[in-house]
Amino acid sequence: MSNGAATRVRRSREKILAAAEQVFLHSGFLGANMDAIAETASVSKQTVYARFQSKEALFLEVIAAMTGGAARAIGEHTEDALDDSPVRDYLTAVALDQLSIVMTPRLMQLRRMVIGEAERFPELGRSLYENGPLVSIRRIARALGHYISIGQIRECDPHLAATQFNWMVMGAPTNAAMLLGDSGIPSQSELHAHALEAVRIFLSAYGVPST
Amino acid sequence: MSNGAATRVRRSREKILAAAEQVFLHSGFLGANMDAIAETASVSKQTVYARFQSKEALFLEVIAAMTGGAARAIGEHTEDALDDSPVRDYLTAVALDQLSIVMTPRLMQLRRMVIGEAERFPELGRSLYENGPLVSIRRIARALGHYISIGQIRECDPHLAATQFNWMVMGAPTNAAMLLGDSGIPSQSELHAHALEAVRIFLSAYGVPST
């Protein structure tokens, strides 16, 4: 095999990323300490700097990896397959999926940190917005377009309606989690009830009476 | 007069608080620099430490003052006086008021900072939550209770309904502003349209058909 060294490099790289994620999420960018990251990764500081140019570069990679991971997770679920089920079922499934994927301590910590660093690293906020909420909204808008065309949803701007729906579902839990910490994340059953209620409200405004 | 010195003390105190607000909002707790605060306040560092025990104490006072100020601003408006106007008018007024008070760069920066420091200073997040959203929700819940009793709103849990309404109004703009920075704050006309639509949706779900 000609990959002995390469494997070692990849492994230490991953250990460092995992450690950095943990430390950064807990302490923020300025509060994090490169010695602590190296120690958490069980790696020498030198190795950290062999893999990553600087604290800032490491930080950006950690955030990019987490943001990308979350986007992929959202993308995998609910892959439009439900197009021929009733609107109510589709919306309910989307709402539950999103809540269960996003409302985790890890992603809420990521979000808190990105918001906190929005002044220093504005591109992170934009990236998280575009890879998170915006992706979901676009997907929902596409589905709503379909449901409008088959008469299960009133005529309306699908993107606006999708935006409304998205934040009806995500707004309350997200904001509570932002300000109250992980203990502000609602329980599974609360989230479930909240999702059903959001769908009910949305359909009573945008649904077609007949159905 | 026996207040010469006292006046001076109060004035320098206010200059320091104003400067600290500016610097902290821009750089966060760790990123802020006490020398910069003193210089911005046109005051010597010594004076800063004569008024405030430490960086942390100053930070906490700044946040407390801003949080309290915002809470007061929300409290002053919409002082329940609208109890005998139609629900639609009341909800519209509340929504517009809240958006215009809260969706300002200054309060959005405060919110970003509190979220970013949620790990270090959890009590700030709780305080902002209780003095902000929770106050509004309670007020709306009280009003909804009234409207339920006079038959303009369906039977329901007023607190839950108020929570839904609050986040339908505030969720989308707030979250955009958190991740996208001040440029993510919607324009006045967008906010206006958004408020009207939120009221429409809410009433189609919770309103009484007759009216």
Next chain:
DNA sequence: ATCAAACTGGACTGTCCAGTCTAATCAATA
């Protein structure tokens, strides 16, 4: 004019930390 409290500028201390350097060790290949 005198006094006391507030204030100033700036030097100073101690600490923390990003990033570098060195000399030695370890692991895989050939």
Next chain:
DNA sequence: TATTGATTAGACTGGACAGTCCAGTTTGAT
């Protein structure tokens, strides 16, 4: 076994910064 590249421990540099100290000045009241 010899070579090569990855890794390690830990010392070190330089800069930033919270908080203190001091010696002198300003301010307002008596």
